[in-house]
Amino acid sequence: MKVLKFGGTSVGSVKSILSLKKIVETEARTQPVVVVVSALGGITDKLIATSQMALKGDDKWREEFDAMVTRHHQMIDTIITDDKKRVDLFNKVDQLFDQLKSIYYGVYLIHDLSKKTEDAIVSYGERLSSNIVATLIKGGKRMNSRDFIRTEKKNGKHRLVADLTNQLVREAFKDMPEVAVVPGFISRDKDTSETTNLGRGGSDYTAAIIAAALDAEVLEIWTDVDGFMTADPRVIKTAYTINELSYIEAMELCNFGAKVIYPPTIYPVCVKNIPIKVKNTFNPEHPGTLIKDHIENDQKPIKGISSIKGTTLITVTGLSMVGVIGVNRRIFTTLANKGISVFMVSQASSENSTSIGVRDEDAADAVEVLNDEFAKEIETGAMFPMHAESGLATIAIVGENMKHTPGIAGKLFGTLGRSGISVIACAQGASETNISFVVDGKFLRKSLNVLHDSFFLSEYKVLNLFICGVGTVGGKLIEQIRSQYETLMQRNGLKLNVVGIASSKAGIYDRDGIDLENYRELLKAPEAQGKNLRDEVIGMNIFNSVFVDCTASKDIAALYQSFLEHNISVIAANKLAASSDYANYMKLKKTARDRGVWFRYETNVGAGLPIIGTINDLRNSGDKILKIEAVLSGTLNFIFNEIAADVPFSETVRRAKEQGYSEPDPRIDLSGTDVVRKLVILTREAGYKVEQADVEKHLFVPNEYFEGSVDDFWKKLPALDADFEARRQKLEAEGKRWRFVATMENGVTNVALREVDINHPFYRLEGSNNIVLLTTERYKEYPMLIQGYGAGASVTAAGVFANIMSIANI
Structure with a gap:
C-alpha cells in the first residue's frame, strides 16, 4: 500500500489534475492507494484574504468568493465528462460553498473572526478539492480526515494527539477501498469536535500520519519540483536535484527554508523507517528524491544549502548570566509560552551572551516578553535590554558526511570571508550535520552562490x-x-x-x-x-x-x-x-x-609574456633581483627595426600607428612614458621602491615635438629624418643597431636609446618583440632571458585571459 500526497499546484490546473489522475490510476492497478490532496493552488490564501475583507466590512469579499466558485466550477466542467457524476459533484461543491458563504456573511455582519471560525473557513479548500479528485479518479472514495485526525490545543496551537489518531486511522482504513481520497490539513479537536487544522503545509503531515499508522510501503509527495535541490534554483541557476537524502538531512533542509515538504512530515515515517519519495506531478518520469534511513556509498560531505529570509537576531546579554544556572531555561520557556519558535541559538563560551534567531514577524513579541522576564535584572544593570537586529538571513549547509570530513567549517568561513561576507553568528551541533550562520540579508544571494560553487555542488x-x-x-x-x-x-x-x-x-x-x-x-x-x-x-x-x-x-x-x-x-x-x-x-x-x-x-x-609572474616566482622562492635590462616597447622596437635607407624615421612611426603597434597618439610611445611606467612596475615587483620621477630619461626626440596637437606633431616629424638617417648610416657601418633599453640595477633606473652590437642579446630582436634579461643572485653569470611578442591586441588579450584563468584555477 502506498500513500500519495498531491500539493496545491498538483490540483491547481486542468493539466496537473489530469496528470494526478493518470499517476494514481496507474498505481492503483497493482495495490491500494491513499491519496491526500491539498486545496487548489492559491485557494487557502484566497480563503484567508477573503475572510479579512469580510471582517473589515469590505463588500469586495463577495467578488472574491464568486471568483473561487467560478474557478471550481470551471475545473469540474472541464475534467468531469460523465454527466451524472458532474451533476452530483456540482451539488456537493455548491453545498459546501453555501456553507462557506454563510460563514463569510456572519463575519461580515458582526465584524468578528475567531480562531475557531478561521479554522473552519480554511478547511473548505481541502473539502472542495478532495470531492473533485474523488469523483475524477476511477474507483476513488472520499474519506473525511476529520473522522480520524485528532488534535488538542497547546500553547495556542493545535497539536496532534498521536496515539488516538493512529488508532482511528487504522479503524477507518480497515476495509481499504481501491483509492481512498483524503483531504489533507484538516483535523478535529479531540474534546470539542470543532474543526481544526495541522497548520500550513499540514497536508504533507496528514499523509505522513496515515502512512505511518498503516505501515505503508512508501510515502510519495507529489509537488511542482523534481525533488530536493542542492539550493534554491530561483537563486542558483546551477542547482540540481539530490538523488538521495537521509531523514536527518531532509529534516535539516526543511527546517531551514527548503519548502519541498512540511518539516513535521518526516518524523512519523522516520520512526517506522518508511521511505519518502518526492516527485514532480508535471514531470512524473523524473526519479525525484528518495529519503530514507541510510545512504549507501555517500561520498559528498555537503548535500545541500538552505536559507531563511527575514531573520532577526536577538541577543540576551549581561554579566549576571555568567555561571548562573537557569538563564537559558527562562529564555526558552518564556518564548515557548508565547508560541515563538527559535530556529538557531549561538552562545559565547563565557556565557555572558546568548543570541537567538527568530523570524522577523516574531521579533517584537520576543523582545517584549524577554524584557518582561528579565525586568528586574535589567533594572539593576545586571543585564542589558534585549538587542534585536533585523534584516538578516540564516543559511545552513547540510550533510551527514560533514562529521567525517575535517576542515568543512574552515572552508565555509574562508570562502565567505574572501567574498567580503561577514558572519554575524553561527551554530553547529555536535552531530555536525548542520552548520548554520547568520549574514546580512543583502548578502544572501551572494552567500548561497559562492558556497554552492565552493563546495562543488555546482556542475561548473x-x-x-x-x-x-x-x-x-x-x-x-x-x-x-x-x-x-x-x-x-x-x-x-x-x-x-x-x-x-x-x-x-x-x-x-x-x-x-x-x-x-x-x-x-x-x-x-x-x-x-x-x-x-x-x-x-x-x-x-x-x-x-x-x-x-x-x-x-x-x-x-x-x-x-x-x-x-x-x-x-x-x-x-x-x-x-x-x-x-x-x-x-x-x-x-x-x-x-x-x-x-x-x-x-x-x-x-x-x-602576453610571463615577466611579472616570473619575477614574483623568483622572489617568492628566495632569490633577489639584482638587475633588469629590457626592451619593453614593441612600438619602439618596431620603429628601429623598420628604419632603413628607403624608410625614414617619420615613415616608421606612421607604419607603427597604421599597423596598431603604437598608441593613437604616438608621442606617448616616443616620449618613453610607456617604457618608464613598465620599468617602474618591474622595479617595484623586484622589491624596490621607485616613482616615475626617479627614472632617468635619455630620449631621442626633442621636447618641442611633444607640444601642441597631434596634427602639429605629424607636420614637424619629417624634420628629424635627415639626422636619423645620418646616424643610422654610421650605426650600420659599425655593425650595430638601436634599442630603447630600460635598465634597473640595485633600484637605480634609467631609460635610453642604446647602440648594441652583434654579440648583445638584444641585437637580433625582431619586429615588435620584447626582451627582458634578469640578473639575480641565482642567475648571475648567465642572466635569465624572456623574449617574445610584446605588443598587439590578440597577444595582450591572451595575456589578460591567462590572468583570468589563473584566478579561476585557484
Whole structure:
C-alpha cells in the first residue's frame, strides 16, 4: 500500500489534475492507494484574504468568493465528462460553498473572526478539492480526515494527539477501498469536535500520519519540483536535484527554508523507517528524491544549502548570566509560552551572551516578553535590554558526511570571508550535520552562490566577469572568451560568465550572463547609455567576481581600490594603477591581500609574456633581483627595426600607428612614458621602491615635438629624418643597431636609446618583440632571458585571459 500526497499546484490546473489522475490510476492497478490532496493552488490564501475583507466590512469579499466558485466550477466542467457524476459533484461543491458563504456573511455582519471560525473557513479548500479528485479518479472514495485526525490545543496551537489518531486511522482504513481520497490539513479537536487544522503545509503531515499508522510501503509527495535541490534554483541557476537524502538531512533542509515538504512530515515515517519519495506531478518520469534511513556509498560531505529570509537576531546579554544556572531555561520557556519558535541559538563560551534567531514577524513579541522576564535584572544593570537586529538571513549547509570530513567549517568561513561576507553568528551541533550562520540579508544571494560553487555542488565553477573597454584589446578578449566558452566548461568544468560589459559611453549588465554574439548592438541601446560603472558593478553584489580593465583610462584605474574593498578581484591591462604613486600601488596590493582577492596586471609589461609572474616566482622562492635590462616597447622596437635607407624615421612611426603597434597618439610611445611606467612596475615587483620621477630619461626626440596637437606633431616629424638617417648610416657601418633599453640595477633606473652590437642579446630582436634579461643572485653569470611578442591586441588579450584563468584555477 502506498500513500500519495498531491500539493496545491498538483490540483491547481486542468493539466496537473489530469496528470494526478493518470499517476494514481496507474498505481492503483497493482495495490491500494491513499491519496491526500491539498486545496487548489492559491485557494487557502484566497480563503484567508477573503475572510479579512469580510471582517473589515469590505463588500469586495463577495467578488472574491464568486471568483473561487467560478474557478471550481470551471475545473469540474472541464475534467468531469460523465454527466451524472458532474451533476452530483456540482451539488456537493455548491453545498459546501453555501456553507462557506454563510460563514463569510456572519463575519461580515458582526465584524468578528475567531480562531475557531478561521479554522473552519480554511478547511473548505481541502473539502472542495478532495470531492473533485474523488469523483475524477476511477474507483476513488472520499474519506473525511476529520473522522480520524485528532488534535488538542497547546500553547495556542493545535497539536496532534498521536496515539488516538493512529488508532482511528487504522479503524477507518480497515476495509481499504481501491483509492481512498483524503483531504489533507484538516483535523478535529479531540474534546470539542470543532474543526481544526495541522497548520500550513499540514497536508504533507496528514499523509505522513496515515502512512505511518498503516505501515505503508512508501510515502510519495507529489509537488511542482523534481525533488530536493542542492539550493534554491530561483537563486542558483546551477542547482540540481539530490538523488538521495537521509531523514536527518531532509529534516535539516526543511527546517531551514527548503519548502519541498512540511518539516513535521518526516518524523512519523522516520520512526517506522518508511521511505519518502518526492516527485514532480508535471514531470512524473523524473526519479525525484528518495529519503530514507541510510545512504549507501555517500561520498559528498555537503548535500545541500538552505536559507531563511527575514531573520532577526536577538541577543540576551549581561554579566549576571555568567555561571548562573537557569538563564537559558527562562529564555526558552518564556518564548515557548508565547508560541515563538527559535530556529538557531549561538552562545559565547563565557556565557555572558546568548543570541537567538527568530523570524522577523516574531521579533517584537520576543523582545517584549524577554524584557518582561528579565525586568528586574535589567533594572539593576545586571543585564542589558534585549538587542534585536533585523534584516538578516540564516543559511545552513547540510550533510551527514560533514562529521567525517575535517576542515568543512574552515572552508565555509574562508570562502565567505574572501567574498567580503561577514558572519554575524553561527551554530553547529555536535552531530555536525548542520552548520548554520547568520549574514546580512543583502548578502544572501551572494552567500548561497559562492558556497554552492565552493563546495562543488555546482556542475561548473563560475567566474563572473565585468569587462571594461571594448576596443582592440577588450574586443579580442571577448571574442577569445566566446570561442573558448564551451571548451572550458567541458574540459575544465569552468563557466566564464560575462555579467557586465562597459564602453566609454554605455554599459550592459546581466547576472545570468550577456550574449557575447551581439554585445555591441546591446551597448547601442538607449537603456545602456550613461550607467554608472562603479555603482553597477558593486551593486550587483555577485559572487566570484572579477573586474577586467582593458582601457588606458585614469578614471577607470581610480576605481580599483573601491572594487578590491568590495572583494572584487581586478585584472588590469591598464598600467596606470600599478605605475601610480608607490603608496597607491602598495595600498592596492595590500587591500587585495587583506581581502583575499586578486590584483593582477601581467600584461602591463610585455603583453602576453610571463615577466611579472616570473619575477614574483623568483622572489617568492628566495632569490633577489639584482638587475633588469629590457626592451619593453614593441612600438619602439618596431620603429628601429623598420628604419632603413628607403624608410625614414617619420615613415616608421606612421607604419607603427597604421599597423596598431603604437598608441593613437604616438608621442606617448616616443616620449618613453610607456617604457618608464613598465620599468617602474618591474622595479617595484623586484622589491624596490621607485616613482616615475626617479627614472632617468635619455630620449631621442626633442621636447618641442611633444607640444601642441597631434596634427602639429605629424607636420614637424619629417624634420628629424635627415639626422636619423645620418646616424643610422654610421650605426650600420659599425655593425650595430638601436634599442630603447630600460635598465634597473640595485633600484637605480634609467631609460635610453642604446647602440648594441652583434654579440648583445638584444641585437637580433625582431619586429615588435620584447626582451627582458634578469640578473639575480641565482642567475648571475648567465642572466635569465624572456623574449617574445610584446605588443598587439590578440597577444595582450591572451595575456589578460591567462590572468583570468589563473584566478579561476585557484
